[in-house]
Amino acid sequence: KPRPQRFPRISTTTMADDQELYDEFGNYIGPDLDSSSDDDSSEEGGGAPDDASDVSEDDVSRDGGGRADDQLVLREDGGEDLGTAPGVSAIVLHEDKVHYPSAEEVYGDGVRTAVLDEDAMELEDPIVAPVKKMTFSLMRDENEEREAYGADMIRTGGKNGEEDLVSDRYLASLVANETTRTRRCLALVGHLHTGKTSLVDLFIEQTKVPSSKGFGIHGPRAALESHRGGGPRTTDTLQSEQDRQLSIKSTPITLCLPDTRGKTFALTMIDCPGHANFHDESVASLRVADGAVLVVDAIEGIMLHTEMLLRQIISEGLPLVLVINKVDRLVLELKLPPDDMYHKLRHLIDSVNAFVSHQSNGRYPQLSPDRGNVIFASSMHGYAFSLESFATQYLDQLDFDVEEKEDAFGSFKNHGGLGRNLTPEAFAKRLWGNAYLDPKSQTFQRRAGDCAPDPVTGSSPKRTFIQFILEPMYKMYSLCVGESEKDVEKAFRSLGVLLGKEQLRASARPLMRGAFRKVFGP
Numbered sequence: 001k002p003r004p005q006r007f008p009r010i011s012t013t014t015m016a017d018d019q020e021l022y023d024e025f026g027n028y029i030g031p032d033l034d035s036s037s038d039d040d041s042s043e044e045g046g047g048a049p050d051d052a053s054d055v056s057e058d059d060v061s062r063d064g065g066g067r068a069d070d071q072l073v074l075r076e077d078g079g080e081d082l083g084t085a086p087g088v089s090a091i092v093l094h095e096d097k098v099h100y101p102s103a104e105e106v107y108g109d110g111v112r113t114a115v116l117d118e119d120a121m122e123l124e125d126p127i128v129a130p131v132k133k134m135t136f137s138l139m140r141d142e143n144e145e146r147e148a149y150g151a152d153m154i155r156t157g158g159k160n161g162e163e164d165l166v167s168d169r170y171l172a173s174l175v176a177n178e179t180t181r182t183r184r185c186l187a188l189v190g191h192l193h194t195g196k197t198s199l200v201d202l203f204i205e206q207t208k209v210p211s212s213k214g215f216g217i218h219g220p221r222a223a224l225e226s227h228r229g230g231g232p233r234t235t236d237t238l239q240s241e242q243d244r245q246l247s248i249k250s251t252p253i254t255l256c257l258p259d260t261r262g263k264t265f266a267l268t269m270i271d272c273p274g275h276a277n278f279h280d281e282s283v284a285s286l287r288v289a290d291g292a293v294l295v296v297d298a299i300e301g302i303m304l305h306t307e308m309l310l311r312q313i314i315s316e317g318l319p320l321v322l323v324i325n326k327v328d329r330l331v332l333e334l335k336l337p338p339d340d341m342y343h344k345l346r347h348l349i350d351s352v353n354a355f356v357s358h359q360s361n362g363r364y365p366q367l368s369p370d371r372g373n374v375i376f377a378s379s380m381h382g383y384a385f386s387l388e389s390f391a392t393q394y395l396d397q398l399d400f401d402v403e404e405k406e407d408a409f410g411s412f413k414n415h416g417g418l419g420r421n422l423t424p425e426a427f428a429k430r431l432w433g434n435a436y437l438d439p440k441s442q443t444f445q446r447r448a449g450d451c452a453p454d455p456v457t458g459s460s461p462k463r464t465f466i467q468f469i470l471e472p473m474y475k476m477y478s479l480c481v482g483e484s485e486k487d488v489e490k491a492f493r494s495l496g497v498l499l500g501k502e503q504l505r506a507s508a509r510p511l512m513r514g515a516f517r518k519v520f521g522p
Contacts, residue, residue, distance in 0.1 A: 136239055163209040166256045166264075174266035175254060180290075183266040186321075187285040189313075190295030191303040192274035195325040197233050197247060198379035199295065200271050204234060205382070205517075207255050230380070235271040247273040250281040260388055260424070269293075276305045286312055291319040294352075298327045299334065301348050302355065310352075314360045321375065322352060322367045328378040328512075331477050338470040342463065349374060369465075370432040380509075383516040387428035390469060393520065395424060435464045476519070480512040488515075495519065 021030035103113035121127075174182045188196045235251040236242055254268045270289060272282040286292060292313045296306060313320055330341050349367055356364050367373050369387045377384035385393075430444045438445055439461060440452035448460045461467065479488050485504045492499055492515060503514040 137237055165207055165209060171254065171256045171266060174256065174264070175268075177266075182264075183268065185268040185270070185288065185290045186293050187270045187272055187282070187289035187291075187318075188293050188295065189272045189282045189286070189309045190274055190323075190325075191297070191300070191305045192246065192276075194274060194295045194297045194300075195377075195379040196274060196295050197235055197271055198231055199323070199325065199377065199384065200235050200253060200269060201231055201233065202377075202379050202382060202384060203255055203257065203269065204253075206257060246275060247271060248278060248281075249273070250285045260386075260392065274305065276308065279305065279308060282309060283312055286316050286318060289318065291321065292316075293321045293323055295323045295325050296348065296352070297329075298324050298345070298348065299329050302351055307355065310355060311359055314356065314364065320356070320364070320367065321373050322349070323375045323377055323384070324348060325377045325379060327376050328381050328477075331474060332481075338466045338474055339462070341470055342466050345376070368432065370429045372428070378516075380513070381516050382513040383520045385520060387431045388424050389520075391422075391424040391427040391431060394468060395422060395427060431464050431468060433463075433465075436461045437464055437467065476515060477512065480515055481508050492518070 021028060023029050103111075103115070107113060177183060188200065190196050233242065233245075235253055236247055237251055238248060241248050250270050250272045252268055252270045254266055256264055257267045258264050270285040272278075272285050292309075294306070294309065294313070296302065324345060327341075327345075330336050330344060336344060349369075353367050356367070365371070365373075369376075372386055372388055375384055375386050434446050436445050436448050436451050437443075438451040439454055444464070445451050448462075451461045453460060462471075475491075479491050483491070488511070489499060489504055497515065497518040499511075499515060499518065503511055506514070
């Protein structure tokens with residue numbers, strides 16, 4: 001059958017008519033359209049052939065017949081197929097729209113790509129979550145392991161293998177005494193990072209049997225700073241204190257320590273925080289203590305928290321002991337000569353006395369090394385001494401082979417001392433202030449002009465504190481820092497100090513700690 005010929009419909013609507021049907025914005029404003037016009041147009045469009053089987057698919061696709069969503073799709077082999085594409089009027093959701101090509105289309109199939117989603121974290125959530133630790137305290141409850149004051153309380157060795165000089169039973173008997181003659185409680189206060197916790201570690205070493213290696217029970221690491229892993233910091237029992245390297249809570253510890261005369265006391269020391277924000281911990285400790293030990297840095301001197309603590313000590317009316325810690329910094333960091341170091345220490349003591357006198361209206365006793373209430377210490381290098389304890393160590397080596405005379409400080413006629421003419425108490429009073437030893441008459445004078453010149457150097461004698469304490473300390477420091485292993489061993493052997501090979505071959509700091517511990521002794 002012949003195909004019916006189709007003619008395109010020619011619109012008779014003029015341009016003017018179109019303008020009247022739409023407004024300036026393109027909206028249709030003409031008359032309502034008749035719904036029957038679509039039916040009429042479909043009838044007028046030409047009838048379909050009677051036999052639809054005679055029409056091929058190629059004719060339908062070529063003439064525009066068939067479905068509206070049919071289109072030619074190119075195959076991989078070069079052929080064409082009649083495919084189905086989405087209609088133009090189909091609704092596409094926002095999340096299904098593709099605005100950019102995919103990673104496979106840009107980089108190819110052989111490239112592995114990673115797609116990061118949008119950051120949906122809350123502002124309160126950290127990017128890297130901290131490690132949560134359930135352990136807040138490093139102390140263990142010994143009451144769960146053994147009964148208090150029982151036979152098992154006597155320890156034969158610590159966790160590091162060290163042994164106590166006294167048993168726990170003996171220490172408990174001192175604490176349980178009804179009177180206060182055998183026990184004392186001291187509050188260890190001071191500014192931040194003045195070495196209070198390290199001093200407690202030093203006192204703990206005095207209660208242990210000395211190690212055979214000579215480094216002490218804490219080993220060579222005790223000579224390092226806290227931020228470098230030095231010292232066990234025993235009284236920092238909280239995990240946060242060990243991490244932050246500062247004390248947060250006041251921690252008491254009871255030790256069995258002797259005085260200079262050999263009498264043993266159960267001494268309870270309360271290690272107080274040095275930060276001004278934890279001042280309430282120090283105040284509470286001072287209320288229950290029998291006395292106060294104020295720790296001051298040898299270089300920094302009086303700080304803000306030091307003044308707050310002094311006011312609290314004076315208001316409580318507690319006996320005061322001054323500890324000048326970190327005296328090694330004057331030698332190793334500032335490199336002061338012995339004369340300047342003496343004046344620096346004296347200026348520090350005078351500044352503390354001036355503040356105490358001003359706050360107490362002169363009611364508090366003066367702090368002075370010859371009175372026994374000032375201690376010089378270096379917790380990092382393992383020594384702390386007063387003038388009396390230093391004099392006790394000195395009189396073992398000195399021998400004043402002279403007749404009993406009277407000097408500017410009084411009579412030498414003191415019996416029962418370690419030396420021939422001096423006791424430690426009498427010698428300690430001559431180791432501070434304007435005190436000079438006459439090399440000719442072997443007597444102490446208050447003025448250098450009253451002494452004969454040195455027969456070797458020809459110069460005037462120096463103060464006894466410089467001659468007997470500072471200059472030997474400087475020589476020990478110079479030996480440990482700059483001399484060879486053989487010279488160090490020879491020099492300390494002349495003092496009766498025997499250093500092992502591990503100590504001599506160690507670095508400067510462990511060597512200085514081991515040497516000073518051997519010289520001053522536990």
